[in-house]
Amino acid sequence: MRPDDSPAIGELGENRLVARFRTLASAGLDRGVVVGSGDDAAVLSVAERRLLLLTCDMMVENVHFRLDWARPDQIGWKAMAQNLSDIAAMGGEPAFAVASLATPGNAPEEVAEGITRGLVSAAAEYGAALVGGDLVGSQGPVVLDVALAGWVEREAMLLRRGARPGDAICVTGSLGASAAGLAALQRGLVHDHAPDLQRALKAHHEPRPRVFEGQAIAATRRATAMMDLSDGLAEDLPRLCAESGLAARVFADRIPIDPSCTTLAGRLGLDPLSLAASGGEDYELLFTCPRDAVDEIAAAVAARTGAVVSAVGETSPGKGVVLVDDEGKTHEFARGFDHFAAPESCGEGDGA
């Protein structure tokens, strides 16, 4: 992993690394940034009459990523993408991020620099800026935490609560590509250049948060609740239903399984539906709306980015989420993975 001429962080010293971080981070600054990285806090112009959104997500080496599976810039991209997806899930506009990184003193400089590059790229792609950070030494795994602030018009904001009985349950894009990519990594298919494998690996390492789709959905004012699919439909839909105080039915044959998921599941002897429903890390949007609004919202999303919207089920009064299979039988929707029971990206136990 580490070329002989790549200085380690310990040799480089924190101040020089911080200076490099500043240089990299300043690339994404826009007019809203009064003072970026380098003072005690970033200083940002506050837009009036909007609500501030604030979120954070932490990624730990060998739990959420592996340095032998992902490039440092992909790790940075994904960390920022997770946060962007949280802002997307509110119908918001991402604005300003700060990131903290813990690395062993003997980590190659490329790790911190690559991660920062990825953070900056992902932020810039979606109109946000990395405005500050902290870089610390550690004797343990690389740990990356991103906090992201954004804005949303009060009237456009979508929460997890708000779904109504009889609403259609919709998702953007397709599901299962990220989980299929992870499964391929776990089984050592990384040197295979099949297009479906490459598509799945890209989905896993460089997810594209649905920021503009979220804004398009919110702008229609027809959706009733929204969240992002980070842990998989089988875990996230029950959360949305619990927040809204509703039950739900999902129809297996309506779940938009990504073609790469179907192909790779076949190669790996896995069930594509399970990967699509429980694999997680798709960062698609899950939302509810009146049934007669589905076409309008789908058209708005298609017009904005070309992404597809699929209605996969419906809400009803009560509790519990069930999956209706092709034969009309209902199954309790199994929850996805638990970080502590089975770490997210790497399939390795954490000593629990």
Add this chain to the structure above:
Amino acid sequence: MRPDDSPAIGELGENRLVARFRTLASAGLDRGVVVGSGDDAAVLSVAERRLLLLTCDMMVENVHFRLDWARPDQIGWKAMAQNLSDIAAMGGEPAFAVASLATPGNAPEEVAEGITRGLVSAAAEYGAALVGGDLVGSQGPVVLDVALAGWVEREAMLLRRGARPGDAICVTGSLGASAAGLAALQRGLVHDHAPDLQRALKAHHEPRPRVFEGQAIAATRRATAMMDLSDGLAEDLPRLCAESGLAARVFADRIPIDPSCTTLAGRLGLDPLSLAASGGEDYELLFTCPRDAVDEIAAAVAARTGAVVSAVGETSPGKGVVLVDDEGKTHEFARGFDHFAAPESCGEGDGA
């Protein structure tokens, strides 16, 4: 450390812990919080005509804290205090925090719960609220990252740049107590109940950020630059001078060494001045102002909180920071510690 009846995080499951986090975190919510922890992002009312401040600080077990030296709530307090101090250093008002925590699956539940309690207490003490967070598993050390947003009036904001030649260099409070507390811990004096030791340990574990002092200093509109003393005067003053493009002289006999530092240095055979100048983690404020403004600012701070302000030196055109000793000899001001060369709180190498 772990009572037999204390459930481990792995047993408890993430969802239950997140629910406990929400309960704890909701205690600090004020009217500015539209939606706190539990949705994809916290939703916050945006104040008009003010600048948004955003900062983050990460703490790593066995680098920045040890679980056998500090209680979990003290670790949470200190993590929040570091961020509050960054907002204080801008003359700002802390508002909304998010926190991410990585813990091994076999960590006692009390660690996460205690840390959260400390985060919430420190935020509430200074008018801020913990509005969200992330809790992840890890195979490595406990890692805690806090991001804090705050506000500042555009005209009141103080940066590291802005000092002018001939300005007085001032600090709030006294220096060296935290470093003396750390030195005592490193040398095993923890079971000693001498008041000076207890004072130093409290300064080390539960620093009190100078939020209200920072606001008082900023409100005078007389200060020219400000930052907080997190790495020690010998490291932080050169940063302020570099940002302002100035040189500085500090007079050793004017440095307000905390009495507990003097006492403990005597017991431990250490130099109190070195501890006060280079030890770090005092979280006092360092600021510059015209010499004729020192009394006015000191009076404003005293009126607000009773804290003392000391003028310790002066800026001049040029580069470099020197310490003038009691005999009038000048010494290059040695920089404090480097996270990567010698980890901050625990005196243990990080493998570099």
